[in-house]
Structure formats: structure tokens, C-alpha cells
Amino acid sequence: MNSGSIDVLKLSGDDIYFETILPEAAAKAGAFSHGELKHDPATGGYLGKFNARMVSSGSNPGASCDVVMMIELTLVTPERVEA
Numbered sequence: 001m002n003s004g005s006i007d008v009l010k011l012s013g014d015d016i017y018f019e020t021i022l023p024e025a026a027a028k029a030g031a032f033s034h035g036e037l038k039h040d041p042a043t044g045g046y047l048g049k050f051n052a053r054m055v056s057s058g059s060n061p062g063a064s065c066d067v068v069m070m071i072e073l074t075l076v077t078p079e080r081v082e083a
Contacts (some may be wrong), residue, residue, distance in 0.1 A: 019034040020034070045076070050071045
């Protein structure tokens, strides 16, 4: 599955930090999407938390919803990231 989003990944030791590049208007309205994962030696993958804020531009402009959820990356290579 392809999300079509553009993400910036930063690897630091056993940690991965990521941020989704959002359209300028969404970012100015307060939207964000980022996360932090740690290597899990038991599975060989990475486990962590995804944080996001979605901001409405429709019938209720400025309304927002915060989202926090656990995520797992099962494969991380220089060419590919799979969840």
C-alpha cells in the first residue's frame, strides 16, 4: 500500500523519527503529523507512537482533532519502509 505522502525520516541509533510534509495551508492552520519509534530486538522491527492534528477547512473551519496511535514498522531498509 502506498500512502502517497512525503515523509522525512531521521535515524539515530535504534530510534526513527519521522514527519509528514503537509501542504503549506494545512501547516499554517496548525495541522501536523509526526512520530517516534524504537527498534524492537524481539521482532526486528520498530515500535512507537504516531501523533497528528487534523484541522478542518470545510463547514467548521479551524476545528481540529488530535490523534495518537501506536504504530509498527516491520521492514526498514534504505530503499523501503513497510508497516
